[in-house]
Amino acid sequence: MPQPAKTVRVNLADRGYDIHIGQGLLADAGAFIAQRNNTSHVVVITDDNVDGLHADRVADQLVEAGLEVNVMVIDAGERSKDVEVAAELWETMLAEGTDRKSAVLAVGGGVVGDLAGWVAASYARGLAFFQAPTTLLAQVDSSVGGKVGVNLPGAKNMVGAFWQPHGVLIDVDVLSTLSDRDYRAGLAEVIKYGVIMDADFFAQLEQQADAINARDPQTLIGVIAHSCRLKADVVEADEREESGRRAILNYGHTFGHALEAATGYESLLHGEGVAIGMVCASRLAESLGMIDAEATRRQTALLEKVGLPTTLPAEIDPVEIESLMWRDKKVQHGQLRFVLPTRIGEVQLVDAPKQDDVVSAMR
Numbered sequence: 563m564p565q566p567a568k569t570v571r572v573n574l575a576d577r578g579y580d581i582h583i584g585q586g587l588l589a590d591a592g593a594f595i596a597q598r599n600n601t602s603h604v605v606v607i608t609d610d611n612v613d614g615l616h617a618d619r620v621a622d623q624l625v626e627a628g629l630e631v632n633v634m635v636i637d638a639g640e641r642s643k644d645v646e647v648a649a650e651l652w653e654t655m656l657a658e659g660t661d662r663k664s665a666v667l668a669v670g671g672g673v674v675g676d677l678a679g680w681v682a683a684s685y686a687r688g689l690a691f692f693q694a695p696t697t698l699l700a701q702v703d704s705s706v707g708g709k710v711g712v713n714l715p716g717a718k719n720m721v722g723a724f725w726q727p728h729g730v731l732i733d734v735d736v737l738s739t740l741s742d743r744d745y746r747a748g749l750a751e752v753i754k755y756g757v758i759m760d761a762d763f764f765a766q767l768e769q770q771a772d773a774i775n776a777r778d779p780q781t782l783i784g785v786i787a788h789s790c791r792l793k794a795d796v797v798e799a800d801e802r803e804e805s806g807r808r809a810i811l812n813y814g815h816t817f818g819h820a821l822e823a824a825t826g827y828e829s830l831l832h833g834e835g836v837a838i839g840m841v842c843a844s845r846l847a848e849s850l851g852m853i854d855a856e857a858t859r860r861q862t863a864l865l866e867k868v869g870l871p872t873t874l875p876a877e878i879d880p881v882e883i884e885s886l887m888w889r890d891k892k893v894q895h896g897q898l899r900f901v902l903p904t905r906i907g908e909v910q911l912v913d914a915p916k917q918d919d920v921v922s923a924m925r
């Protein structure tokens with residue numbers, strides 16, 4: 563049976579778990595679950611792209627491993643991260659006899675993982691949850707750390723929970739079927755880690771950009787494992803975003819989430835919003851005298867080298883984006899809070915910058 567090339571442990575007392583990273587790992591998903599939970603029934607939640615590509619194979623393997631399996635398929639895309647879709651899943655789970663000893667396995671990207679995780683957290687007051695992320699974004703970010711939930715029309719991820727998985731199984735082979743656009747979107751979150759907490763990693767990404775663009779499996783295993791380790795360090799320090807440490811993972815997201823909401827969760831991918839948002843945040847930091855222009859230039863150059871957008875779509879009004887930012891979950895005591903860089907490798911939280919500066923950073 564395939565062995566993980568790397569294992570990252572997320573140390574969270576009784577909620578700690580392993581992230582296995584390697585090639586061909588989905589062929590042994592049944593054993594991965596059985597070693598961590600004594601369930602006999604697994605609800606596999608996936609989307610209609612991933613179902614035929616990967617999830618049906620995973621479900622077959624779980625059946626071979628002796629588990630009872632129900633596969634539930636949602637429409638692909640951000641609009642499925644919605645309370646009505648969650649309600650349909652709850653009803654189907656009930657009809658299929660899901661009980662408190664059942665487990666939920668998300669096989670898909672961040673949309674499937676966030677939605678399935680919230681369904682797992684809420685059904686019968688909480689079921690065991692596993693992640694088999696199939697996009698780069700989900701492998702480096704959304705499958706780790708336990709933020710689960712759905713969007714409201716005007717506010718991204720506004721309804722949800724912290725619900726840690728029992729384990730995360732990352733098979734880099736599945737990335738071969740991912741579109742270029744979705745692959746690049748994941749690289750935005752990878753580059754984010756370099757900017758917020760690891761200057762050496764950022765420099766490594768600059769060096770490895772060609773191998774990353776070519777999806778070289780060994781390079782990817784290293785990049786994914788390092789990204790998961792960095793995120794795990796932050797989550798271990800501040801699991802529920804209480805001390806402020808975890809908020810650094812939100813770099814670029816105050817702008818990015820507002821852009822996603824403004825475009826109806828359709829035209830802009832999450833990673834694309836984050837890429838544009840990081841450049842805006844860096845320019846805002848420049849205008850506040852926190853960093854020099856060179857730090858923004860390096861971020862912009864790397865994002866563009868991997869094919870990501872770095873400017874607002876022409877039809878978007880920065881003033882409207884600023885007004886949507888007031889629904890951000892980092893807003894406290896009526897003040898906007900931004901994660902802004904002080905150099906490549908370090909960020910800090912900044913409260914209440916002037917509205918004009920925020921709008922100018924987007925122009």
Ligand SMILES: NC(=O)c1ccc[n+]([C@@H]2O[C@H](COP(=O)([O-])OP(=O)(O)OC[C@H]3O[C@@H](n4cnc5c(N)ncnc54)[C@H](O)[C@@H]3O)[C@@H](O)[C@H]2O)c1
Nearest residue numbers: 611638671672673696697699703704709736739740744832
């Ligand atoms: N919970 C967190 O900590 C966290 C972190 C980052 C992002 N997110 C959320 O993640 C979501 C974005 O995730 P995403 O970028 O994975 O988007 P996604 O889940 O919509 O997946 C992108 C597209 O790729 C398809 N796909 C998935 N795997 C595939 C594969 N192996 N081959 C071919 N096609 C495949 C999907 O069907 C979809 O069309 C957003 O909702 C964002 O808010 C959550």
Ligand SMILES: O=C(O)C(=O)C[C@@H](O)[C@H](O)[C@H](O)COP(=O)(O)O
Nearest residue numbers: 703707709718719808811812815891
């Ligand atoms: O895990 C976190 O914490 C993050 O902020 C990671 C982000 O990349 C991710 O997009 C997350 O879903 C944003 O969370 P939110 O609390 O701003 O909704």
Ligand SMILES: [Zn+2]
Nearest residue numbers: 751815832836
């Ligand atoms: Zn994100």
